[in-house]
Amino acid sequence: MNKTYIIIQREFLSRVQKKTFVLTTILLPLLIFGFYALIIYFSVKGNDDLKVAVADHTGLLKDKLENSESVQFTFVEEKDPAVLQQSLKERKYNGYIIVPAGFTAQKGDSLVYASNSNVGLMTKEKIERRINKAYEKIRLQPLLAPGVSIKAVDSTRAEIALQVSKEGGKSGSTGFAYVLGFASGILIYMVLLIYGTMVMRGVMEEKTNRVAEVMISSVKPYQLMMGKILGIGAVGIVQFFIWGVLIMALQMLLPLFFPEMVDQAIQQQGSMPAMTNAAQQPGMLQELTKNLNNTNIGMIAGLFILYFFGGYLLYSALFAAVGCAVNEDPQDAQQLMFPIMMPIIFSFVIMTQALNNPDGGLALFGSLFPLTSPIVMMARLPYGVPGWQIFLSIALLALGFLGTAWLAARIYRTGILMYGKKPTWKEMWKWAFTK
């Protein structure tokens, strides 16, 4: 049997069989899901029974304040604050507002919402918005020609979306591309860091445990290094796969647990000033699915895996080289890691640029240069990238990997058996480029 394969097997199994692997792989999505569920739960349940008493001395607001499930306005005849305060204590209402006689809601005027409990920013805005809207309607009505209702005025509002079509291709939403690009860029960034350092620590472990010499007497250093890189890469793919499946499965379960969540979302969105029309909401969902269909998700997913592995291979070789140069001291690792971290962070910076200007010169360079392309190209992909650029970028990435693997193998060969003081960059350069 091929020795590299045996090494891959060990590197893979020894990590996958660890308790921490099972914990992080299974528990992390559950934790994230639980966290979301909790947020949703509280946003749905938390504030649905806010009862506000309105003591309106002017009598103008009656029937003009919009009630919703989360905020209920009750008009009371009681004018005495002390009595109202008493009713708060009896928990008949959560708070009350007294509109003094002669209140006309001029600029700079304000009303007081009295409550026994703290009032959140969201709640305050909700009440504020409704009262302002009521006054708007009150003032709008006298201006309208006879026979024109406020409803009719509302219906004149236009809500169209601007879609971007590039070179006559399919139309897509820029916002959606932005989010998708950002998410995939960040994911690759995290993959490079997490699994790259995992390779580095693996190599350091071999070196400090002095098992390296035993291994090198049976296999070539190159086989040992590649076995480690590929084994950990396989761990990464399996972990991502499980995460993907779990998150998708949980996402589908979400509406089952919270059937009211969707309605709630519609209501909240509907009450936003920008989207008065509640019927808009299902349209949003439709648009999301449309966007998903328009952007070639299959292709992006495929390229994600390609860049995931390509970028990982490229960087993990460098991380392996750093790992073999380090002795016991983790601080040395920090120092030596720095030059490798630079291009990763640099890619991240280019990525944010590329998201705003996907066809700019910097974005183009970043998505072709092998050290930055995994992150930058992923960010550009949802906007649509010409085929030749993708091919060129992948070809360069493959070349880049061969380059770093060659370089790392030469440093590795010498470094893995070097003990004592931390090598300087000059020495490592010599390991790489002299026989």
Add this chain to the structure above:
Amino acid sequence: MALLEVQHLKKYYATQKAVDDVSFSVQPGSIFGLLGPNGAGKTTLLRMITGIFYPDEGNVLLDGRPFQAETDILRIGYMPEERGLYKKMKIGDQAVYLAQLKGLPRDKAIAKVKEWFEKFEMQSWWSKKVEDLSKGMGQKLQFVTTVLHEPGLIILDEPFSGLDPVNSNLIKEEIFKLAKAGSTIIFSTHRMEQVEEICDQIILINKGRKILDGKVDTVKQQFKENLYLLQTDSEQIPVTHGFTIKERDGHEWIIQLNEQTSVNEMLTQLIANNVNIKGFNEILPSLNDIFIRLVNGSQSASRQFQPVTA
């Protein structure tokens, strides 16, 4: 024909000559000792023989053919001085893994590991982790993983360091057995008493150069100083021209014969002088003495640090 032949091997580092023109040959089935003070270049030499390092110059021949790292590596079992195993791995898995890397198929590797574990009474260790082992236990495990694939050439770098006398003996016995079964064993050490016990042949290197080569007996003869231990019951022995007294401890005397005097002549003389001889035997120099003499003789024993200029 020699199993292993090393010809003019050289390995220079930037600041020092680690191995400087060393040649020797090892006969099949023999136990070969590689001696030298710390930093003499023993480990570098062994690493070149095992294919871990490439020599700058010179050849390593195995069975008369140039050493091929790819295939010949499987015929060599190497236990480095710095013992190392994967700490988090189960002991049984680890032994099987290393055997597989030496080319044994998995089922055969498992069978072999079981066999050796039984021999060393380690069966109960199988699913323990290496980090749970004591140093001596780790050594035993390391030895097992080295010889598991029945290599023709076993190279042990300081095999006894850190072992208690019981385990030390156990390993020594195994080394004898392996040699008897036809394996050739090379081991490096700076502990001379073990060498005298088990080695057929030794070489001594210092500062990268070979300074002694030969069979243990021959080497001792070569370095003998005509010293004899004489036990008598008399208080005084007459000093004749044939020998000089080096040391006296009660009724025991260490005497050195002159080159021309034979043992018989001296004894006849002593008997003629009414010395009652109770015991008499030759004192051969210990390898330890030879070692120290040679190493000290070639200037300072250890290499001096040189500033790194590279």
